[in-house]
Amino acid sequence: MPSLPDDEYYYADLIGLCVLDTGGLTLGTVRNVMDHGAGDLLEIAVPGASDTVLLPFTKAIVPTVDLAASRIIADPPEGLFA
Numbered sequence: 001m002p003s004l005p006d007d008e009y010y011y012a013d014l015i016g017l018c019v020l021d022t023g024g025l026t027l028g029t030v031r032n033v034m035d036h037g038a039g040d041l042l043e044i045a046v047p048g049a050s051d052t053v054l055l056p057f058t059k060a061i062v063p064t065v066d067l068a069a070s071r072i073i074a075d076p077p078e079g080l081f082a
Contacts, residue, residue, distance in 0.1 A: 009065060018071045019044055019055070022063075027074060027081055028053065042072075046081065053081060 001010060011033040019027045019042070031052055032043040040057035055061065055076055064073035 007059070007065075009067070013067055014042065014065070014072070016070070017065075017067075019074050020071055021081075022073060022075050027076070030072065033057070055080065 004010065014030050014033050017030045019030060021027055026047070028044040028046040030042050031045040034041045034043060034054075042055040042057050042062070044053045044055050046053055055074060061076060062072055062074050066072070
């Protein structure tokens with residue numbers, strides 16, 4: 001696949017990445033990436049939970065995607081991972 005500009009990613013590259021909060025706490029793993037027209041959502045599988053969490057994939061909420069380290073740093077809205 002062709003290289004992408006900075007801050008653009010192939011969905012397949014995001015699936016399976018570990019998601020950490022800004023304090024380093026593991027939130028889960030990206031299970032899927034969805035595009036519903038208004039913006040992309042990351043479906044996060046949370047350890048020990050049967051349900052998943054949908055995290056908006058915006059620069060404000062997901063400031064860092066580090067493909068080399070296989071991780072995403074997220075600053076989710078309060079209560080989303082309660």
